[in-house]
Amino acid sequence: MDTESFDAIAKLAYQESGLQLAVEKTSMIQSRLRHRLKILDLESFSQYSAYVCSEKGLAERRHMISALTTNVSHFFREKHHFDILETQARTTLLPKLRSGGAVRIWSAGCSNGQEALSIAITLLEIAPDIGDMNLKILGTDIDSNVVDFAKTARYPERLTSGIPPGLVSKYFGAIDTESERVYLAKNTVRSLVSFKELNLLSEWPMRQRMDIIFCRNVVIYFDQETQNRLWPRFHRAMPLEGILFLGHSERIADPENVGFFTDGPTTYRPTR
16 A cells, blocks of 8 residues: 555545544555455555545445444453443432433444443343333444444354353343354343444434443544544533443543543543
8 A cells, every 4th residue: 555545545534433544554454445445346555545535435435434443342341330330220320210211321332232232231130120111222333334233133152252151041042053153132132222323423313311321442543632522522412420431541631621520440420
């Protein structure tokens, strides 16, 4: 990939999704995009960059971002966040639900859906009847491919390692295929969660405030300017008793200036 092609693709990726592509990652970027050249029957990255940056390449931009996005997740990742969620559910969310109120939880950057389903299972363990209440869990991701995967709620056995053994049979049904065992989330879990494609830098269609927001291992790919634009939007999307979870290597640089305070490892609450 020549410098001009890299610069064009990097600029477009930043404009479309906030992704920062370092020149040191050129080999990786080439590897991830090479199959797109093959699908489009293009011979060079210069041809690809010209195409994806043109009006004719508007649809290809989604495929490009999908190829460049790292989708790594597993069930109950960073368990301390789920411990906090459990405490918040017992003290705040469940009383709100049982009194007729609505609770909304957002898994922003949901990848293959493990995070959103982990949230659902955590709440079901506390209140098995929570499906009868006004609870909705939303999982969103910029990558349409992983959103489609998440909607199936089907996970090869190798992707279920984070689920405590006692919960696998309780919340998943096993299906043996010719090549491997697959686990399908039961309807009690699936009914609590919906998955949608969403670019965090675009408009957010949600009308109600989110009581809990998981946005983990997403903003690490954004520069500081993009992050600083995102924090106030999260703040406006939450009630005062809400919680924002970030990934283990992510931080709000100056939380007080954007209306948050730190309340545990990569855990933030609104101050006003």
